[in-house]
Amino acid sequence: MVVQKDVAARAGVSISTVSLVLNNSKSISPEISQRVREIARALDYHANPHARRLRRGQSTSVGLIISEIANPFFPEIIKGFEAAASAQGLELLLCNTEYNLERMEAAVNKMLGESVRGVAVMTSSFGRAQLSALVKHRIPVALLSRGSDSAGAQNIEIHFAKGIFQAIDHLTALGHKRVGVISGPTHVCSAVVTRDVILRCLAERGLRPSSVIECNFNVGGASSAVRALVRHAPLPTALLCGNDLIAIGAVSALQEANIRVPEDMSIVGVDDIFCAALACPPLTTIHVPRAELGRLGFEILERMRRSSRGLAERPRVETHLVIRKSTSAPKRLSERVW
Numbered sequence: 001m002v003v004q005k006d007v008a009a010r011a012g013v014s015i016s017t018v019s020l021v022l023n024n025s026k027s028i029s030p031e032i033s034q035r036v037r038e039i040a041r042a043l044d045y046h047a048n049p050h051a052r053r054l055r056r057g058q059s060t061s062v063g064l065i066i067s068e069i070a071n072p073f074f075p076e077i078i079k080g081f082e083a084a085a086s087a088q089g090l091e092l093l094l095c096n097t098e099y100n101l102e103r104m105e106a107a108v109n110k111m112l113g114e115s116v117r118g119v120a121v122m123t124s125s126f127g128r129a130q131l132s133a134l135v136k137h138r139i140p141v142a143l144l145s146r147g148s149d150s151a152g153a154q155n156i157e158i159h160f161a162k163g164i165f166q167a168i169d170h171l172t173a174l175g176h177k178r179v180g181v182i183s184g185p186t187h188v189c190s191a192v193v194t195r196d197v198i199l200r201c202l203a204e205r206g207l208r209p210s211s212v213i214e215c216n217f218n219v220g221g222a223s224s225a226v227r228a229l230v231r232h233a234p235l236p237t238a239l240l241c242g243n244d245l246i247a248i249g250a251v252s253a254l255q256e257a258n259i260r261v262p263e264d265m266s267i268v269g270v271d272d273i274f275c276a277a278l279a280c281p282p283l284t285t286i287h288v289p290r291a292e293l294g295r296l297g298f299e300i301l302e303r304m305r306r307s308s309r310g311l312a313e314r315p316r317v318e319t320h321l322v323i324r325k326s327t328s329a330p331k332r333l334s335e336r337v338w
Contacts, residue, residue: 002045010039059117061091062301064294065107067123069096071217072273073243073290077122080294088302090117099125099188108133118142118301122293124189140304142297144190154300156293156315160197160270163286163319164240167268168205170284170321171238174329176266180211180236182225182246191217194242194270202240210236215246222249230257237265237330244269244276244285251279251326262328272322281325293317 004022008015013032021028021036028036062085066074082092093114095107104123108130111119118140121131126143134141135152143155171179181198184191195212202209213228215221222245229235241247247269251261261267261281269276272287296315 002043004045006043007036007040007045010043011036059115060089061093061114061116062298063093063095063111063114063116063119064297065095065097065104065111065119065121065123065126067097067099067125071245072275073271073288074122076274076290077294077297080291081120081298082294083291084295084298097123097125099123101125101127104130111139112137117305118298120144120294120297120301122297124191140301142300142304144293144297152304154304154315156296156300156317158288158293159316159318160194160286161201163270163288163321164198164201165205166321167240167284167286168201168207170323170327171266171268172205172207174266174327176238176330177207178210178234178236178330179207179238179240180213180229181209182213182215182222182229182239182241182250184215184217184242184246185221186214188217191242198240198242210234217243218245219249219252222246223253226250226253226257230254230259235259235265238327239265239267241267241269244271244273244283247283247285247326248275248279251281251283262326263331266327266330268321268327276322277324279326284324284327285322286319287322288319289317 004015004018008018011018013036017028017032018036021033022040064078064081066077068074078094085092093111093116095110097103097107104125111134116139119134120142122144131141131153138152141153143153179202181195183195186192199209199212211229211232213225215225222241239250241250247267251267254261254265259265267283269283269285270288272285276283276285296317300315
């Protein structure tokens with residue numbers, strides 16, 4: 001790679017002179033400026049913004065920590081975050097924790113070691129100790145729905161209630177009165193947040209869930225939840241699921257039990273991951289704008305770097321219902337046991 005030193009040697013000037021010329025300084029004579037520029041073009045020299053930032057003591061990378069890279073929820077977040085960082089000439093440092101404390105601590109240590117200019121934490125398995133370690137080194141942190149804000153850290157809220165109210169109104173308009181809930185695991189903060197919002201929205205619409213079952217955030221967990229669900233009559237005519245993977249797994253398990261979706265039971269998911277529209281039947285779900293969430297995470301970090309006072313209002317992204325083929329008017333479903 002050609003560097004300024006090479007240009008300076010060929011032009012017979014100092015490196016500082018090359019730097020001044022390439023930064024459009026008026027202090028260098030036109031003759032020298034022209035010679036330096038011609039030689040830079042001949043050598044195919046290109047300025048390196050990352051090297052420039054390092055010389056100025058500025059970081060060239062920004063961090064993103066996620067829970068599970070195999071989960072279809074995260075690729076759009078990564079894409080949005082990376083696009084925003086790349087537009088500013090910055091590099092993405094991505095860490096995947098798999099909900100493991102040791103991997104989380106290793107991710108934080110990597111961020112500290114690389115002296116990143118900010119970290120967006122899109123995982124619920126993030127403790128106070130890890131947050132304090134970053135804030136102590138004056139690294140801004142953007143957190144996804146982690147409760148109250150604190151010095152050096154800013155939360156991003158996903159406004160689940162809007163989409164969930166739309167889903168409940170959609171089901172009740174179809175005639176559903178017995179609605180069950182399959183939520184994610186209670187040891188995962190994001191699962192608890194989503195479950196609590198679903199239950200609150202049901203209560204505000206005057207509905208009590210016919211059942212609330214916990215399972216892992218995946219297709220296999222949903223199968224176990226459905227097996228538990230169908231052991232007890234009467235069955236719900238509709239299910240609100242904590243995410244799309246649970247919803248897709250529930251559809252499969254219900255069909256194995258000869259319970260048709262949506263003819264016998266309607267299913268609603270949360271997230272609107274890419275495969276929701278490809279499911280059989282295509283999944284009615286609550287859309288979470290994940291690319292926007294990634295972009296917003298980066299923008300918050302940049303705003304925090306520029307201002308020591310924090311943001312006046314908590315930023316949030318909106319959700320909305322996407323109606324597909326997994327919901328319909330309820331039909332009488334005979335009592336059955338798995």
